[in-house]
Amino acid sequence: MTAMIRNIYCVGRNYRAHAAELGNDVPDQPMIFTKPTHALVHMDGGSLSLPNDQGEIHYETELVLHISKQYSEGIKVDEIVDQYALGIDFTLRDVQNVIKKKGQPWLPAKGFLKSAPITRFRPFPGASELTKSNFQLRQNGQVVQDGNISHMIFDLQTIIDYIAKHYGLGPGDIIFTGTPEGVGPVQDGDRLELHWGEELFGAFSIHL
Numbered sequence: 001m002t003a004m005i006r007n008i009y010c011v012g013r014n015y016r017a018h019a020a021e022l023g024n025d026v027p028d029q030p031m032i033f034t035k036p037t038h039a040l041v042h043m044d045g046g047s048l049s050l051p052n053d054q055g056e057i058h059y060e061t062e063l064v065l066h067i068s069k070q071y072s073e074g075i076k077v078d079e080i081v082d083q084y085a086l087g088i089d090f091t092l093r094d095v096q097n098v099i100k101k102k103g104q105p106w107l108p109a110k111g112f113l114k115s116a117p118i119t120r121f122r123p124f125p126g127a128s129e130l131t132k133s134n135f136q137l138r139q140n141g142q143v144v145q146d147g148n149i150s151h152m153i154f155d156l157q158t159i160i161d162y163i164a165k166h167y168g169l170g171p172g173d174i175i176f177t178g179t180p181e182g183v184g185p186v187q188d189g190d191r192l193e194l195h196w197g198e199e200l201f202g203a204f205s206i207h208l
Helices: 016-021 093-102 156-166
Strands: 008-012 031-035 040-042 047-049 057-059 061-067 081-088 116-118 135-139 142-147 174-176 191-196 199-207
Touching: 031 156, 061 135, 061 156, 081 191, 081 199, 116 199, 156 174
Parallel strands: 008 174, 040 116, 047 199
Antiparallel strands: 008 031, 061 081, 061 174, 081 116, 135 142, 135 191, 191 199
């Protein structure tokens, strides 16, 4: 599955409450960054090893879109997206805080190995259908993030159009669409579960 992924686009600060909890300004256009394909790893229920020597690692749970065809002007979300998943944009928060102050690229904080675990992809039911249920991250059984894509600052169509115009978009690309409020650190031994509505999408344990 992960071997067929081409580009990993990510949207930063796409929920107002999340921007507020980190003290960040709300962007006036989509804030796009990328992760290397080496960051991608499938959630298989087992253990995921992450670095333990670079400060706090924060979870950021997100809807992930899979692009099925080459973008063309005017194409709709429901035409170009064929599958969806849930993923976590792991962030080295202490590292990010330092490089933000220096005005340096986010790659060291966002692009490290295994920083983009995702569930298996499911058939895309349509953008409007996805607004009918919330997605959640549960940390050791406790809900720590609960979001709905209707609360995005930039909706799915806007994100797709913007990425295609500025960077290109085609089959095999995936998009992490932003995280709601509730981000926080992981600890060694934590069990993380991702749910969409009442359905368990994926789970794994943290090893630091």
